[in-house]
Amino acid sequence: MSSYSELMNQAQALMAQAEQVRKQELAAVIADIKAKMKEYGITVSDLGGAAAAVRKSPKSKVAREVKYRGPNGETWAGGLGRKPEWVRAILAAGKNIEDFRI
Template sequence: MTQTYAQIQKKIAALQKSADALREREVVGVVARIKTAIEHYGLTAQQLGFGAPGGTANASINRGNKAVRGGRAEKFSDGNGNTWGGMGKRPYWLRDALAAGKSLEDFRTGTVADVAPKSAAKKAKSKKRRRSTVIYRDGAGNSWSGRGPQPRWLKDALAGGKTLGDLKG
């Protein structure tokens, strides 16, 4: 049976009305469950992302919880809720601002002074490297410590009939 445009529009309107009523009933249930959870956990509006400038609900929750951020201090902030701890790739908001002519110092927060002395000492300590000892040499001045993949000169020498014992030295 062929339906007219008007009949289909009438069915669409009826279905839309039915969908709106069903959605309203579901929303009432969802709101009740959310209110129960808020009361149970004692959540605040700020934790839920309300009243936090420029952020989403998840971003504001993560910013307020040091355990989620791994306990790192926020070293850089743009004042709009965007922060960066100085580890990993620079976030896009900071890259864009730097490309627009701002300097990194414009975004530095006050927590850096607390963290900087520890990290500077840690970096100085990690700079010390143990020198690798040379175990194998050839006559042309090439050497290999015996660690890591064999260099091409050593592979060529071994393929040419020499042994590691011949190159020891």
């Protein structure tokens, strides 16, 4: 019988492998969508989205382009100041914020 530690190591290895496969599949899906959008002349606004996602900073009232999207759809422009909770949680878990770049 396997020990708890061995099972946890196996689970972490499988999660890392699953994440790698997800990224590969996601890249293929995005490439396919972009190709179809180009072929049919579809824009982001045709799909009901904004041409560029922007967020207004509450202090400066300056629109900032969203650079990161969290696992639950949260967004962050990556500016100065305190990082959102979801970003801090991702970094604390040892993940790379660049994996969430839009």
